[in-house]
Amino acid sequence: MGGSVSCCISPGESPKILRRHVDLDECPITTTEDVSEDTGTYLQHISDRELPDELAQEANPSDHPRASTLFLNKSQTDGWYLSTMFVIVYFYLIVFFFFIVREKRKSNYLNHSSPGLLTKKFSSCSTIFIDDSTVSQPNLKSTIKCVSLAIYYHIKNRDSNHSLDIFDEKKHPLSREKVPDDYSVVDPEHKLIYRFIRTLFSSAQLTAECAIVTLVYLERLLTYAEIDICPCNWKRIVLGAILLASKVWDDQAVWNVDYCQILKDMTVEDMNEMERHFLELLQFNINVPASVYAKYYFDLRSLADDNNLSFPLEPLSNKRAQKLEAISRLCEDKYKDLSRSAMRKSVSADNLIGIRNSQAVLS
Incomplete structure (x- = not known):
């Protein structure tokens, strides 16, 4: 005891x-x-x-599937100015479309009332476009763009500049180049964040699923350690999340010494120390449930729709169509097998209705 x-x-x-x-x-x-x-x-x-605490777990989006993601909330808090501008633009669009519809109705009336050739066209296109991105196999380029946009909104709409020394780029530089004096004040652009993440993913040959897990670990760090991602620490925080996500998700993980070949001015000891602090701040909680992963994927899709970052559409080829048809046939055969087995069980259960149990004497 x-x-x-x-x-x-x-x-x-x-x-x-x-x-x-x-x-x-x-x-x-x-x-x-x-x-x-x-x-x-x-x-x-x-x-x-x-x-x-159960309430704290439900409030943490990286642990609970029903909690709203932090980056989606950050992207929707740009202030009253943008809301006012949206209302004004929306009003002018309504007026503009009103005049367009009015002119279109007028032209359709003139075309139908006067004799001549028919102006109505029918679609004869046989090409089918499909979204080349699913929750199990996301599109790499679009996913990295959305993740970098989520990090951009985290930095832009941060509540404070609370950070830790292990993530400070001034105290632990990633390169030998001199860090600017305004490194902690100027917010990075979306293109700069995307270029940094894209370089790491292309050099290490990481997958799109790893990018989603990277965002999960990043928001879990901000919640657990009670810090904010800001201009002075975003590179090292993103690097630490990518290091951990690649080792947890990929079967053949990239070693820290391999990342030193990408970031040539960074030492292995510094990278190991940063990874150790990252794990300690996460309380070694590296589990990502499937429900949390799916929530982050669909919230990234929502973020892409709100910022006109549409996922690419590709024409359905013959090979892809045959593959989809084979998958549908396989699912249909499995459904038929399950229904047949269920029918057999029900029939065998019906035969037991008229059977009586024999009495037993217990000594």
Whole structure:
């Protein structure tokens, strides 16, 4: 049986997600059964540890599937100015389309009332365009664009500049070039963020699924560590999330020394230290449920629609059509097999209606 611990800190003062380190001198130990003989430190039982708050879990989008993603909320908080401009533009568009519809009705009336050739056209195109992006196989280029846009909105609409020294680019530069004096003030553009992520993904040959997991880890870090991604730390935070996502997601992960060949002025020791701090701040929670992954994918699609970043449409080729037809036939055969097995079970159960159970005598 483990010993009980009495602490001077009330439960209401403990944070929801990030558990702070408590000084052991202020928390007297009532028994000495759980004190290590080698180090003399108190070993806390798993049963004595604090359970995460359910409300905090539901508020964390990287852990709970029903919580709204942070980047989607950041993209929708651009201020009253943009809302007012949207209303004005929307009003002028209504007026513009009103005159277009009026002129079109007038021209259609003149064409139908006067004799001549028919002006109505019928579609004779046999080409079918499909979206070459699914939740299991997203489009790489479009996904990286959406992830970089989500990071851009995180930086643009941040609440503060709270950061940590391990992610500060001034204290831990990624290259030998001199960091500008205004590196912590000027917000990076979307193209700069996209170019940075695209270089890492193309050089390391990472997949689009890894980009989605990178965004999950990034928002989990911001929530757990209670920091903000800002101009002074966005490169190292994104790099740390990519490092962790590539090792968790890909079967053949890229080593840290391989990333040093991409970022030639960065040392392996610095990269290892940053990765270790990243994992500690995540509390070693690297699990990404399928529901959370799907939520981030569809929220990225919504972000793309709101910013006119449509996923590419490709014409349906004969090879792709045959593949889709084969998949549909396979699913149809499986459905027929399941229905047949269900019918057999129901028939076998009907035969048991007239059977009576024999009586048994228990001695």
